[in-house]
Amino acid sequence: MAKKTTFIGLLGFGTVGSAVYRLINSNRDLLQRKTDHEIQIKSICEKNMSKAVGVDQKLFTTDYEAIAADPDISIVVELMGDCPEALEAMRMALSRGNSVVTANKALIARHAPELFELARKNNCEILFEASVGGGIPVLRALREGLASNRIRSLYGIINGTSNYILSKMTAEGADFQAVLKEAQALGYAEADPGSDIMGTDVVYKLAILTMLCHGRFVNVDEIFCRGIAHILPLDIKMAEKFGYVIKMLGITKMHDHSFEARVHPAMIPVNNPLAHVHGAFNAIQYHGDFSGEGMLYGLGAGGNPTASAVVSDIIELSRNIQSQNRINLGSTGFSHHTLEAARPRDILELHTCYYIRFSVLDRPNVLAGITAVLGRNNISIQHLYQQGQRQEDAVPVIVFTHKACERDIRSALKEIDAMDFITQTTKIIRIEDEP
Amino acid sequence: MAKKTTFIGLLGFGTVGSAVYRLINSNRDLLQRKTDHEIQIKSICEKNMSKAVGVDQKLFTTDYEAIAADPDISIVVELMGDCPEALEAMRMALSRGNSVVTANKALIARHAPELFELARKNNCEILFEASVGGGIPVLRALREGLASNRIRSLYGIINGTSNYILSKMTAEGADFQAVLKEAQALGYAEADPGSDIMGTDVVYKLAILTMLCHGRFVNVDEIFCRGIAHILPLDIKMAEKFGYVIKMLGITKMHDHSFEARVHPAMIPVNNPLAHVHGAFNAIQYHGDFSGEGMLYGLGAGGNPTASAVVSDIIELSRNIQSQNRINLGSTGFSHHTLEAARPRDILELHTCYYIRFSVLDRPNVLAGITAVLGRNNISIQHLYQQGQRQEDAVPVIVFTHKACERDIRSALKEIDAMDFITQTTKIIRIEDEP
Numbered sequence A, B: 001m002a003k004k005t006t007f008i009g010l011l012g013f014g015t016v017g018s019a020v021y022r023l024i025n026s027n028r029d030l031l032q033r034k035t036d037h038e039i040q041i042k043s044i045c046e047k048n049m050s051k052a053v054g055v056d057q058k059l060f061t062t063d064y065e066a067i068a069a070d071p072d073i074s075i076v077v078e079l080m081g082d083c084p085e086a087l088e089a090m091r092m093a094l095s096r097g098n099s100v101v102t103a104n105k106a107l108i109a110r111h112a113p114e115l116f117e118l119a120r121k122n123n124c125e126i127l128f129e130a131s132v133g134g135g136i137p138v139l140r141a142l143r144e145g146l147a148s149n150r151i152r153s154l155y156g157i158i159n160g161t162s163n164y165i166l167s168k169m170t171a172e173g174a175d176f177q178a179v180l181k182e183a184q185a186l187g188y189a190e191a192d193p194g195s196d197i198m199g200t201d202v203v204y205k206l207a208i209l210t211m212l213c214h215g216r217f218v219n220v221d222e223i224f225c226r227g228i229a230h231i232l233p234l235d236i237k238m239a240e241k242f243g244y245v246i247k248m249l250g251i252t253k254m255h256d257h258s259f260e261a262r263v264h265p266a267m268i269p270v271n272n273p274l275a276h277v278h279g280a281f282n283a284i285q286y287h288g289d290f291s292g293e294g295m296l297y298g299l300g301a302g303g304n305p306t307a308s309a310v311v312s313d314i315i316e317l318s319r320n321i322q323s324q325n326r327i328n329l330g331s332t333g334f335s336h337h338t339l340e341a342a343r344p345r346d347i348l349e350l351h352t353c354y355y356i357r358f359s360v361l362d363r364p365n366v367l368a369g370i371t372a373v374l375g376r377n378n379i380s381i382q383h384l385y386q387q388g389q390r391q392e393d394a395v396p397v398i399v400f401t402h403k404a405c406e407r408d409i410r411s412a413l414k415e416i417d418a419m420d421f422i423t424q425t426t427k428i429i430r431i432e433d434e435p
Helices: A015-026 A028-035 A064-069 A084-095 A105-121 A138-145 A160-172 A176-186 A194-198 A200-214 A233-241 A303-322 A366-376 A406-417 B015-026 B028-035 B064-069 B084-095 B105-121 B138-145 B160-172 B176-186 B194-198 B200-214 B233-241 B303-322 B366-376 B406-417
Strands: A005-011 A038-045 A073-078 A099-102 A151-157 A244-254 A259-269 A281-288 A292-299 A351-360 A381-386 A395-401 A422-431 B005-011 B038-045 B073-078 B099-102 B151-157 B244-254 B259-269 B281-288 B292-299 B351-360 B381-386 B395-401 B422-431
Touching: A005 A015, A005 A064, A005 A084, A005 A303, A015 A028, A015 A038, A015 A303, A028 A038, A028 A303, A038 A064, A038 A303, A064 A073, A064 A084, A073 A084, A073 A303, A084 A099, A084 A105, A099 A105, A099 A303, A105 A200, A138 A200, A138 B138, A138 B303, A151 A200, A160 A176, A160 A194, A160 A233, A160 A244, A160 A281, A194 A200, A200 A244, A200 A259, A233 A244, A233 A351, A233 A395, A233 A422, A292 B303, A303 B138, A303 B292, A351 A366, A351 A406, A366 A381, A366 A395, A366 A406, A406 A422, B005 B015, B005 B064, B005 B084, B005 B303, B015 B028, B015 B038, B015 B303, B028 B038, B028 B303, B038 B064, B038 B303, B064 B073, B064 B084, B073 B084, B073 B303, B084 B099, B084 B105, B099 B105, B099 B303, B105 B200, B138 B200, B151 B200, B160 B176, B160 B194, B160 B233, B160 B244, B160 B281, B194 B200, B200 B244, B200 B259, B233 B244, B233 B351, B233 B395, B233 B422, B351 B366, B351 B406, B366 B381, B366 B395, B366 B406, B406 B422
Parallel strands: A005 A038, A005 A073, A073 A099, A259 A422, B005 B038, B005 B073, B073 B099, B259 B422
Antiparallel strands: A151 A244, A151 A281, A244 A259, A281 A292, A292 B292, A351 A395, A351 A422, A381 A395, B151 B244, B151 B281, B244 B259, B281 B292, B351 B395, B351 B422, B381 B395
């Protein structure tokens, strides 16, 4: 039997691109057993030839249009990062009926409706397992393994940098800025860490997860998002005191007539499996209506884990191409015509418990002032804690509330922050202790 | 557009069968969105009509041959348990080109080669996600999401009963027999708990996992197996003292020219994520050569989680039937013609650290006798611990070894157990502290 070959065009040869190249070469026999095809990289589009050390130079080109137009190539693997060329290259490939594999969370989160429609019209596929959770096969789990479930809720630790920083702050009682600097020095955080610590990276990934959980396209600008830069060692200590751990989470929940999608640091109970996900590890916890609680855990970033996901997508596409299978359902597991845009519920509708940190001047009647306003806004206090040592300047007052509505919290804090004993904007951390 | 329907024949209406019925009815709209088909149960084969309360009696039959022969039915769901009729019914369905979904670990573990060949010849499929890990989508993760990886090692906590018993013994310092009785009273353990506590259930599941990890059929009789009935509260206490937790594991590891498949209780480091998998929860930890370490965690048994897996298989088959896709790769993710039978490595070749519990009369020279034999068999001692209190009768002597070979351990213990100060057969627990 003559060997058949699936030819790949690779766009981008950075950390992930070169790991994909290594995987395809070092696991050649395995991929053959898994697809009955030879998987072969035919061309690599990369401007920076210094990355091409040890690789056949003839594979390289700087012309991604030529790759999209090459009739031998049936799968285009886009690993160029969040740039206009990446979107353009995917459009080109799909328009010509070439299937696409991408790790590009930003472009999928923003352009999924257009790209899926392009794939459907041209009878090809676009897969993006690597866009969320690196080597953790989370998208496939939602699309296939848990397909029979309504996903009641999903909590994701899906940004390695913020989890590394919070884990380190928790383990060492260290300050945010100090840990961030250390993480940058070690290469765990980018020189410009904005997207990681502000939550933007989590927003993109949550938009994709929401699509696979509920079959809804979410506008990333409508996902509520708060970062971790305001978290103090004191917050972590107070969390610990009351049995919580602080984690940066992407959260989506399904209700009868609406769904939530929000990104923020949250306190979770220390006995929640997510509380033990440390450092650069990622995890996705889900509650399906029949599967019950489950968690997928693994390495969320890095060349090799991301390549694992990219090549698993290649394997799936190669199997389908080989058997000329018709694509009946797109990349979400939901029938294409049932996918539609939808807005997540307004954060002001959130009902949960809150941790509130006030920064106040140490004067009489401060607590009376705070508690009166909270009470008037239907916010009931579970614990109130005032740090013992009196200082010249501001002291923190900590409140753990019973379940309250975000709208009431906001209106109470607006009122309190206008009071003259408040020295800086009050900070809140939402508490997640229900499935 | 007229609604198309995929008709299901359900064999068995016990805990899982009735949960499948409930799921298909309560998530009807979701399944429609996931398949573009109506999924409908056309017939149910069940002898015990007392189970049929609240279900249309006309659906019921006692004739599984009629279900296999019904031309409307395209998927037969076998949930009869490990009985000859179940195997016969699957053979019948596959022979007629009907795809099969089953939760039957024993039959898949023992008859996979025959059943896969039957499916291939008749251009249909057999899926069995529910056979391992209940609601955890572990088989799909191995078949699809991690398809690009060589699975270097896999550790599974895949029997809820034994994990419940060991968790309870650990949390409460309780005795095996007492916890077993309690588990039986609560319904967590069967009246005849043999298969769960002896390891047979884990052997079946490990045979299936091994097939999906390495593409090899393993004879279940060639999988080394030890149960948990010999574990004492003392063993758990000693494990804890040295930073370990005892878990019942199914283990498979890949080496250059061989692979391991073994089932036994083992000590694992307390910082291993598996150590925090308690009670009836299951978890599968894997190390892929590119994905790195990961873990899948969730509910391993019960009607609803198992139904979640069964119906996810139904969704996949319904998608394929609808689009008349050709089956290019069977249920393992490996190309059919590359699957072959293989023997796991002999347990005598195992190199690991061991916990050894001797039961000795408290006499002089006992330790000298034991240590001399261990030394002569190349077994080096890491810790030796003799319980302080002297008693009239036997006292335990505990040894933690450095890495040793199982063959040497066996030959040393044979020699030691023949000595006159030994009061009962020496017990060992293998230590797993490497990925």
